[in-house]
Amino acid sequence: MWRDALLVGGKDLRIEIRGRVATMQVAPYAMLVLLLFGFAFDQDHNLLTQAAPGLFWVAVLLSSLLAVQRSFAIEATDGTRDGLRLSGLDPAGIFLGKVAAVVIELVALEVLLGVGVVVLFGTRLHDPALLVVSALVASVGLAAAGTVYGMIASGVRGRETLLPLLVLPVVAPVLLAATQCWMAALGSSTTDGWRWLSLLVAFGVIYLALGVVSFSTLVEET
Amino acid sequence: MTVHKGTANQLTRVLGAGSLVTVALTALFGLWLTPPDAVQGQLVRLIYVHPAAATACYVGFGLCALASLAYLWPRTRSRRWDRLAAASAEVGVVFCVITLATGSIWGRGSWGVWWTWDARLTLTALLCAVFLGYLALRRTGGNPESRALTSAIVAVVCVALVPIDHYATSWWTTLHQGDTLMRANPLIHGSQLYTMLLSFVAVGLVFSWLVVHRYRVEVLEDRFEEEGFxxxxxxxxxxxxxxxxxxxxxxxxxxxxxxxxxxxxxxxxxxxxxxxxxx
Structure with missing residues (x-):
């Protein structure tokens, strides 16, 4: 299973690096979202600093939809889905590989957005460990949930509009928890960030487990 | 092929008549015969709709999850469970919207705002959005068997996340406002209590009447897909x-x-x- 996961994850990342869609489209889109938040808050520096964690995670959430859509768009053409199905790879491995690839893309995006938040909104760091750990765990949760729903939506009509409708309400707790973690980590609130982190871990574990269990059915049926 | 005049039979006619009578009685008692509340005034009449609708909404979603589980379990796999899941989720969403709307009206009168980020409110709104997504997935067409399977997985996953949603929303709201305002609920007694119980019976009957009809519409849709051509x-x-x-x-x-x-x-x-x- 782990070997298969490495294979699929490596393949997805290679396609992304060669195709340059993630770097030329998704990353600029995420930065654009940050800029638009700046416009919406009308240059109010205090307000932007206060809201920076939430805005950051909304930007990540919106970009993660694109990343997941990409992850399944590359399987849509030339009958690659059937190829994947016939390849004899463990479905759980396919799932984990796809999740890993999306996580790596999201983490790269988060680094970029983090720099953007510091530069554009002028935030300061308070607890870097919490910041990094919560970002990693939240990315795993987002990628796992996104991949499960991406697989479900990839086989049906109107998948472009269906995916956000399915994913966004489900990952709302990730947005809540990650934002609270970051508010604590950036020193803009006195909440116990580590308690929120446990929620992020629970979400990630549940979705990873569900994905591993259900992916063979989803690969066969969708 | 036998011609179906509709989705009604003796049972649903009795159910429907029962629903009509109890809803009319609840309206009569709720709007005219019970007194206004000492603290909340006329606003208290919403408790003859809101709690019952909220219960029906949660029963609908729970029923959808149970039916989906039964469909996923290989020994009990049958299209019946899939139809029941579809019917109860749809009726659940209807009652969820009624719950949110009446809750919002009550909030406006009682708290002065249409919406507040109370834990229960937020959780209900999230659940509503999640099940709207589920219904959208059901409407995408395709092979009925695979649609049934994927939507059953989605329903089970959605309900499995309710505890996470619950913790997230309650921790979050306790950060923002020390106390939940639902505690302002007055003690009720006498005619108000009986009317509220009556409203539960009425909504229960309406709920089952809708689910039975919706289930039969699913059956007809399936037959149309299979035999129509x-x-x-x-x-x-x-x-x-x-x-x-x-x-x-x-x-x-x-x-x-x-x-x-x-x-x-x-x-x-x-x-x-x-x-x-x-x-």
């Missing part, structure tokens, strides 16, 4: 053979030459007439 072909064949049978009689009167035109026109009129008949 074959039935349409059989009907066209019957028309064609009827047209052929008409022909000798007409040709005997008119003769061989114009008979072709006559039969074709009779076939045409047959088609036109049938368009009305088949409705």
């Amino acid at each position: 074959a039935v349409a072909i059989a009907e066209r064949r019957a028309e064609a053979s009827a047209a052929v049978q008409d022909r000798p009689a007409e040709s005997a009167v008119v003769g061989p030459g114009p008979a072709v035109a006559a039969s074709s026109s009779s076939a045409g009129s047959e088609m036109g007439r049938d368009g009305e008949v088949s409705e």
